[in-house]
Amino acid sequence: MSKQKSVKYKALTGGEAAAEAMRQINPDVFSAYPITPQTPIIQSFAQKVADGEVSTKFILVESEHSAMSVVVGAAASGVRAMTATSSQGLALMVEILPIASGLRLPIVMNLATRALSAPINIHNDHQDAMLARDLGWIQIFCENNQEVYDNNFLALCLAEEMSLPVMICQDGFITSHNTEKVEMISNSQVKRFIKKYQPKFSLLNLKKPITIGSLALPDYYFEIKKQVSEAMAKSGEKYLSFGQELNKITKRNYKYFEAYQTKNAKAVIVALGSTAGTIKFVVDKMRKDKKNVGLLKINLFRPFPYQEIKEILKKIPVVGVFDRTLGIGSYAPLAGEIKHCLNAKQIFQDFIYGLGGREIDPKDIEKTFENLLKIKKSGLETKYLGLRK
């Protein structure tokens, strides 16, 4: 285990924060293939493996399809297995993603979100994460490096409790490559929090031989898939209860969402990821000018907490939704979910922004809030922020 002395704070990029959490988790197997902007995760973790700070078996592979297959095999054998990827890498893993959830394997993946090709682009948006939103993976979105670090521990506990894979999404480059102050949890506290892993089934337990990946035809498939969705539905509550446990150590909150200045708000923007931080800055500024605006930052995207969001948004007259992904022939993913949480009287406007890393700055957000405060009826058309006219 780690020879490092415990320090209270470290200056880490989001990628390093994920690697630092993995050092403390010390998974039995880590397999990944490098892709921008996931690179700082795998690079700094590889360093820790080489330095002997962890006893993890780092399995190098020739593609993400193989990386995901390796962690599926490792998890099926009853050990802790983790991976990390981005964009096209996740797209290549897609074949194996529902296998991981269908076999109920507690795999933890750090995803540095990035645009999907074509055109080829290495910068941030959420198209890759949204590609995997209906494949039985729990999805946690992080605003900053601290959340990336903390959520790794939560994700591991949640995955093992529910026997479901978890994806921790951080914004590529914006989070993964920017250095921030991260408050560390001591090695011993981490060890106590994540406990010793007791797999429900293990292929390597010779005393209890099992079959994994059995054929299930029309007479069984439906029931087995329903079990996945039932487990997913229950995992929300578990996220909160593990969050409460972690809160005792860190004093930070781990909730379905963060309602920032939503009290008495006339207009609220719902957003995912790092943009929430920028919106908070704008909300603070506008609140000083006596403009009642607020933010709802979604932390847990899968399972989606419909009831709780409905409750928190019910008194908000105007709701804007920020999606950093396209809705092609449909509402964008977050907009579609939030629409389910609103009543007929509430005004709803969806926005698409920041594709392929297009910057969104506080001025754009302030202007959007101003427009939302003036809006009289629900927008019939999706609005695009930062798109050239």
Place this chain on the structure above:
Amino acid sequence: MKKKIIKKQEILIGGTIDRPGSSRDYKTGFWKEQKPVWDNKKCIQCGLCVNYCPENCIPFKDEERKETDFDYCKGCGICAELCPVKAIKMNKEDKNE
């Protein structure tokens, strides 16, 4: 043929199976639409049907072909097609049998 179905509550997560040999319980015989009827008197014991049966469900014991195991026969008809003396005929399967 009556099919045995495991209760919903007893299905293990991920479709995991915790005992060996369970495929024996999966009687694929109920798939068949046609059933091979074998005429022992015409049979010359060449063993072609035994070797070509994709389900391996035609027993051959003591130098002798035995009756097809209908629990697993899917009714593909390969045995009837191959039989050099036409000792096997495919009849419509009576599902209520």
